Amino acid sequence: MTHPNPLRDPRDRRLPRIxxxxGMVLFGVTGDLSRKKIMPAIYDLANRGLLPPGFSLVGFARRDWADQDFAQIVHDSVKAHARTEFREEVWKQLAEGFRFVPGDFDDDHAFDQLRRTIEELDEERGTGGNHAFYLAIPPGFFGNVVHQLQEHGLSTPREGSWRRVVVEKPFGHDLESARELNTTLGEVFPPGSVFRIDHYLGKETVQNILALRFANEMFEPIWNNTYVDHVQITMAEDVGIGGRAGYYDGIGAARDVIQNHLLQLMCLVAMEEPVSFDAENVRIEKEKVLASVQLPARLDKTTARGQYAAGWAGGEKVGGFLDEDGIKKSSTTETYAAVTLNVATRRWAGVPFYLRTGKRLGRRVTEVALVFKRAPHQPFAASSVEELTQNALVIRVQPDEGVTLRFGSKVPGTQMEIRDVNMDFVYGGSFTEESPEAYERLILDVLLGDPPLFPRHEEVELSWKILDPILAHWAKQDAKGKSKPDPYPSGGWGPASADEMLARDGRTWRRP
Structure with a gap:
């Protein structure tokens, strides 16, 4: 059986997907996400020739703007954040399709105006009744917007056309709220028309996990509990919460990162080979992984949480989380979270998956590391082995995207002396094409109706089933006053409790 290589960008010059x-309607045009990611990605797609000539973009916000004001906002965002060069001819063609509708989410007049605007674009720009509604807004407003779309005839496509809705994480804050959100979306849009964006799934190196596993016979035979000792999945940030206190306090690192990004990475590492790489078959295998996850019995010993304290970051003295504007001194919101998960399948039985994420850590890095078991017999004298550790296969998601293989090698000389060495594959050194930004890939997939990289509601709910007991355990500890997040210095690598979590298993965290 042969599979298409998921590493190859199918939109390239040989076989472009256009x-x-x-058109797209963008709610939340004034936010950072729209300005720094969505608008620049739309321009980059147009610059690469992947959008139709008549593509339209309608902004919706509570602003007293005209169409040209909105166009200026997009222009400034593109100039500041686009990946590709600015070309005046591309910009002019794209800007001809810009429209702006002012109003609140409960403003019936505004949604009537939105409907008329879309109908005019269908006539003037030839958008064919095909429109995606991108909700780059807080989840609390999702219900208002989708029901307004329904009530004003915007969610139902005419024959031969489509309407889709795009939502950003967080997909709820626990299982109950996730189910409520899924119900709200499902009342208006069919499942195949709901696109939940997890931007990590659009990264080239994340997709490369599938290529690495299933296109290379050298890896898949050892991708199991016979050879793998444990798996570490890390997302470390070197920044604090910045001005996001209103969002972050009460959410925390586990909800913000583990529930979505890291569990999705774990699924790609642990899943069985799908029949094909279409959306349904990939989703089936990912759901099997999530459904098989078992939590250890002692969550107090197999999880850890912390808050960054004062320290040094980027060569500057910085304050701690509890010193940030808008954060209460009594806050128990974690800025670091680490959990131990067991995937109860024949392939992974006995192999712990350690997931960790944190802010204000030593450096910005996201990686997946498969750490292999030690060789069963090493006929070397103790003096012949210098710091020989376990073999490891490390997939670097960001930055310096690539793959590192760590193994033992003989040091040049007459004696049998072994030392760890690394073999590196770096995207920038192997491919002349620059990798598309994640939002380019995901937005194009929305417009094409291609959903493999978007988690369905079943995956979201299964993820919350994993995380909810951990959050409940931490909340119970807080209520009893038994524990709270452990402080760790800014610029370090997390609290001592996270190191102890692995030390109990005789293991240590990798230093990225």
Missing amino acids: AGPC
């Missing part, structure tokens, strides 16, 4: 006639 969106058909369509």
Whole structure:
């Protein structure tokens, strides 16, 4: 059986995937996400020739703007954040399709105006009734917007066209709220028209996990509990919460990162080979992984949480989480979280998966590391081995995207002296094409109706089933006053409790 290589960008010059006639309505045009990611990605797609000539973009916000004011906002965002060069001819063609509708989410007049605007674009720009509604807004407003779309005839496509809705994480804050959100979306849009964006799944190196596993016979035979000792999945940030106190306090690192990004990475590492790489078959295998996850019995010993304290970051003295504007001194919101998960399948029985994420850590890095078991017999004298550790296969998601293989090698000389060495594959050194930004890939997939990289509601709910007991355990500890997040110095690598979590198993965290 052969599979298409998921590493190859199918939109390249040999076999481009170009969106058909369509447009997008962007709610939340004033936010950082729209300005820094969505608008620049739309321009980059147009610059690469992957959007139709008549593509339209309608902004919706509570602003007294005209169409040209909105166009200026997009222009400034593109100039500041686009990946590709600015070309005036591309910009002019794209800007001709910009429109702006002012109003609140409960403003019936505004949604009537939105409907008329879309109908005019269908006539003037040939968008064919095909429109995606991108909700770059807090989840609390999702219900208002989708029901307004329904009530004003915007969610139902005419024959031969499509309407889709795009939502950003967080997909709820626990299982109950996730189910409520899924119900709200499902009342208006069918499952195949709901696109939940996890931008990590659009990264080239994340997709490369599938290529690495299933296109290379050298890896898949050892991708199991016979050879793998444990798996570490890390997302470390070197910044604090910045001005996000209103969002972050009460959410925390586990909800913000583990529930979505890290569990999705774990699924790609642990899943069985799908029949094909279409959306349904990939989703089935990912759901099997999530459904098989078992939590250890002692959550107090197999999880850890912390808050960054004062320290040094980027060569500057910085304050701690509890010193941030808008954070209460009594806050128990974690800025670091680490959990131990067991995937109860024949392939992974007995192999712990350690997931960790944190802010204000030593450096910005996201990686997946498969750490292999030690060789059963090493016929070397103790003096012949210098710091020989376990073999490891490390997939670097960001930055310096690539793959590192760590193994023992003989040091040049007459004696049998062994030392660890690394073999590196770096994207920038192997491919002349620059990798598309994640939002380019995901937005194009929305417009094409191609959903493999978007988690369905079943995956979201299964993820919350894993995380909810951990959050409940921490909340219970807080209520009893038994424990709270452990402080760790800014610029370090997390609290001592996280090191102890692995030390109990005779293991240590990798230093990225």
